[in-house]
Amino acid sequence: MKKIFLLLTNFIIYTHGIAQCYDEKRTYDVIGLAKGNEISECLIKGLPFLLIGLFLLCYNIKYSQIAKKENKEEKGSWSGCLSLILIGIAVLIMLPLLAWIEAILVSIISILAVLGIIILIWGWIKK
Numbered sequence: 001m002k003k004i005f006l007l008l009t010n011f012i013i014y015t016h017g018i019a020q021c022y023d024e025k026r027t028y029d030v031i032g033l034a035k036g037n038e039i040s041e042c043l044i045k046g047l048p049f050l051l052i053g054l055f056l057l058c059y060n061i062k063y064s065q066i067a068k069k070e071n072k073e074e075k076g077s078w079s080g081c082l083s084l085i086l087i088g089i090a091v092l093i094m095l096p097l098l099a100w101i102e103a104i105l106v107s108i109i110s111i112l113a114v115l116g117i118i119i120l121i122w123g124w125i126k127k
Contacts, residue, residue: 005123008116009116009119012112013113013117033096033100033103034096034099038096039097039100042093042094042096043094046090046097049087049089049090049093050086052083053082053087053089053090054083055083056080057083057087059079060080060083
């Protein structure tokens with residue numbers, strides 16, 4: 001139990017250190033946190049690109065699995081590249097939403113790091 005606790009504590013501290021290791025400016029510091037209307041606007045614009053890209057990607061994966069089962073030589077298709085391009089465009093369009101997600105994840109990791117440190121200190125005191 002102590003090994004699992006120690007591994008979990010080290011993982012939280014390590015993850016927090018990685019999250020804080022680069023320049024103090026984060027994505028949400030550079031582009032700012034968007035308001036609700038900007039988020040809905042980026043979802044309206046980016047979601048179709050994302051859905052079409054994911055649909056094409058799933059189609060290509062399914063087609064390649066069928067070709068693999070039939071022992072056919074699969075040749076590359078242009079739709080696989082197109083799907084990745086569409087997903088990339090969707091990510092660029094949805095940067096305000098991704099900035100919010102990054103801000104939330106950094107807050108959660110910071111809270112978990114503080115809780116991990118408190119639990120570690122509490123465990124040392126209880127010894």
